[in-house]
Amino acid sequence: MRKLDEKKEILYVIRTLDVLMSSGVGLEAALHTIGTGGYGIISQDFSNLMEKLKTGTSRGLEFEIKSLMNKAESDGYRRLLNTMYTNLTQNTDLIETLRKQGKRMEEDRNEAVKKYIEDLGGVPETLLSIGMIGPIILAIVGLVPQILGDGAEAIIGSIDIAMINSVVNGGLFFTLLAMMMIGIKAHTKDPGL
Amino acid sequence: MIFDFLEAFNDHVLVLILLVLGIACAAGGIPPMIERNRRRSIENKLPDLLESLSTAVGAGRGLQEAMLDQSRTTPGILGKLLSETLETSHSSSFDASLSAFASKTRSSQVQRVIVLINTAIEQDAPLQNILSDLAMDYERLNDLMNKRETELVGRGILIILFVCIGLPLLIAFIVGLFAPASSGFQISSFNSTFSTFFAFASAIGVLVSGRMLGRMKDVLWWVPLWMASSMILYLGAVKMIGG
Numbered sequence: 001m002r003k004l005d006e007k008k009e010i011l012y013v014i015r016t017l018d019v020l021m022s023s024g025v026g027l028e029a030a031l032h033t034i035g036t037g038g039y040g041i042i043s044q045d046f047s048n049l050m051e052k053l054k055t056g057t058s059r060g061l062e063f064e065i066k067s068l069m070n071k072a073e074s075d076g077y078r079r080l081l082n083t084m085y086t087n088l089t090q091n092t093d094l095i096e097t098l099r100k101q102g103k104r105m106e107e108d109r110n111e112a113v114k115k116y117i118e119d120l121g122g123v124p125e126t127l128l129s130i131g132m133i134g135p136i137i138l139a140i141v142g143l144v145p146q147i148l149g150d151g152a153e154a155i156i157g158s159i160d161i162a163m164i165n166s167v168v169n170g171g172l173f174f175t176l177l178a179m180m181m182i183g184i185k186a187h188t189k190d191p192g193l
Numbered sequence: 194m195i196f197d198f199l200e201a202f203n204d205h206v207l208v209l210i211l212l213v214l215g216i217a218c219a220a221g222g223i224p225p226m227i228e229r230n231r232r233r234s235i236e237n238k239l240p241d242l243l244e245s246l247s248t249a250v251g252a253g254r255g256l257q258e259a260m261l262d263q264s265r266t267t268p269g270i271l272g273k274l275l276s277e278t279l280e281t282s283h284s285s286s287f288d289a290s291l292s293a294f295a296s297k298t299r300s301s302q303v304q305r306v307i308v309l310i311n312t313a314i315e316q317d318a319p320l321q322n323i324l325s326d327l328a329m330d331y332e333r334l335n336d337l338m339n340k341r342e343t344e345l346v347g348r349g350i351l352i353i354l355f356v357c358i359g360l361p362l363l364i365a366f367i368v369g370l371f372a373p374a375s376s377g378f379q380i381s382s383f384n385s386t387f388s389t390f391f392a393f394a395s396a397i398g399v400l401v402s403g404r405m406l407g408r409m410k411d412v413l414w415w416v417p418l419w420m421a422s423s424m425i426l427y428l429g430a431v432k433m434i435g436g
Contacts, residue, residue, distance in 0.1 A: 012305055015330060019309055023318025038301070038308055106333065113337050117344045120405055124348050127401065128355040131394050135364050135387065142383050143372045165382075172390040179356075179394060183401035193338050193407065 003073040005041040007192035010076040011109065013042050014102040017080075021095050027084065028053075028061060042077065062088040076105050112191035119189055126182050134175030142168040201432065204381065205388060208424045215418030222414030228299070229411065231270060236302045237339070238271045240332035243306065247324035256310070256320060257287050274298060288314070302331060342406065349402035356398030357419045361391045361427035369434025378435075388427050392420040 013034055020030040028050075035046035045068055052058040065085045072078040079101060087094040145159050202208045242263055249259035257279070264276035278294035288311055295307035306327055313323050364387060372378040399419045403412030 015326075016305075016309060016312075019318065019323050019326075020312060020316070023313060023316040023323075025312075025316055033308075033312055038305055110333075110337065113341055117341065120345060120348060123401065123405070124351040124355055127352055127398060128360065131356055131360050131398075132363065135360070135390065136367065139364055139368060139383075139387065142386075143368070143378075143380070146372060146378050146380075165386075168383075169386060172386065176390065176393050176397065179397045179401075183397055183404070186401050186404040190404075190407070191341075193334070193341060 002041060004190060004192055006072065006074040006077040009039045009042045010074065010080065011102065011105050013039050014080060014098055014105065018095060018098045018102060021098070027087065027094065045071070076101075076108070109191060109193075113193065116189055116191045120186060123182060123186065127179055130175060130178050130182065134171060134178070138168045138171040138175075141171070202425065202428060205385060205424065205428060207389065207392065208421055208428065211392065211417050211421035211424065215415075215421045218414045218417050222411070225408075225411040225414070229408065232298070232300045233338075234269055235271045235274075235298050235300050236331075237335055238267060238269060239300075239302060239306065240328045240335065242267055242271060242275075243324050243328035243331065247321050247328060250324060251321040256314070257282070271298070302334070306331070345405045349405050352398050352402045352405075353419065357395040357423045358426060360394065361388075361423045362430055364391075365427045365430030366434060369431045373435035374431075375436030380431075380435075384428060384431055388424040391423040391427050395419045395423040 016034060016039075017030050020033060021027065025033070031046045032050050035043055035050045037043050037047075039046075049058075049061075049064045049068065052064060053061060058064050062085055065081050065088065069078055069081045069085065072081055080098075083092075083094065083097045083101065086092050087097075142164060145161065145164065199209060199212075245263050245266075246256065246259050249262065250256060254262075260275060261279050264272050264279055266272070267275060274294055274297050278290045278297070281293065282290035291307050291311060295304040298304070309323065309327065310320070312318075313320055368380065368383075368387070372380055372383075374380055396416050396419070399412055399416050400409055403409040
């Protein structure tokens with residue numbers, strides 16, 4: 001969930017930092033503005049960071065950003081934190097790097113949306129195939145003793161109805177599980193718009 | 194007639210519970226749909242508004258004056274909310290009324306834009322460039338969101354049609370044809386197992402479809418109704434075909 005939230009907010013955070021810092025706001029003040037809210041999990045992170053700085057329990061902004069890098073789950077967020085850290089320790093051109101990162105991230109987002117749409121193209125058919133094949137086979141298994149009647153025992157030996165019921169129930173449960181696994185693709189590959 | 198219909202499913206308590214729950218929940222499912230349409234109509238008009246504001250600010254007009262002009266020409270709910278905001282700004286500060294406007298729209302896009310505009314005003318940043326950049330950013334974002342919506346809505350509907358309607362009817366047809374109750378087949382426990390399966394399969398189908406479109410929480414309201422529908426379709430079709 002954290003990764004998805006980060007992916008969702010990171011581009012807006014970069015744009016905001018760009019606007020704020022281009023107009024002369026310092027990094028710490030910019031982080032404070034984002035920490036006041038509106039950017040989900042990233043706002044929370046920055047708010048905690050500023051709180052630590054305020055209370056004096058921190059060794060400094062660069063150490064806090066470094067520790068956030070370990071917490072970050074998405075590449076984009078980690079890259080942004082790394083850019084900030086480099087700026088703090090080596091005085092690099094943060095605004096230019098932010099612009100480049102924003103551009104790159106936007107291209108990545110466009111690609112991710114296209115890929116998401118393509119990847120989900122076959123989901124309805126796959127869901128129907130799995131949802132259909134399982135119940136058809138299991139329906140036949142469940143009805144065999146009744147359809148074949150006395151002849152069933154002659155063909156497949158003694159029939160344990162309880163066992164057949166367990167097989168049908170178990171099979172249906174696994175069919176649901178398989179459908180769920182296919183559906184999870186729609187969640188895990190979400191481009192985070 | 195309604196009681197006759199309900200009585201046909203007397204042996205399947207889960208259907209009746211889900212049906213009642215589904216009808217009740219459907220009432221909760223409509224407001225999020227209306228709210229989403231309203232929000233998206235505001236968000237789709239946001240880039241045009243920002244572009245026009247950028248042009249007006251570039252021509253030397255103040256932001257408040259430019260907004261007043263735009264509120265008169267912007268159609269729909271965005272223009273209406275904007276003009277309401279500017280009316281209230283006479284009795285309060287411009288910043289406060291902008292924040293009120295952002296919260297009235299209930300759109301995270303508008304809220305972000307307003308926060309950024311407020312910060313830019315505070316910091317004396319070049320508003321024309323910022324508004325123009327924001328307009329382009331949000332235009333691209335809305336294009337992507339609309340593309341996702343148009344491309345995936347068909348597939349989402351297809352999943353619901355396949356899993357919630359097609360699948361129960363197909364299996365009911367097979368069962369009704371090859372093991373009709375009228376011929377003495379004892380299939381009541383079999384039907385109960387399969388109808389429960391179709392209910393859960395429908396729930397999964399509806400949730401997957403909602404997740405694909407990025408609104409799983411909204412479609413949760415419709416889950417009980419679809420579960421009940423697929424159970425009714427299966428049990429009804431088995432009864433109709435198999436007697």
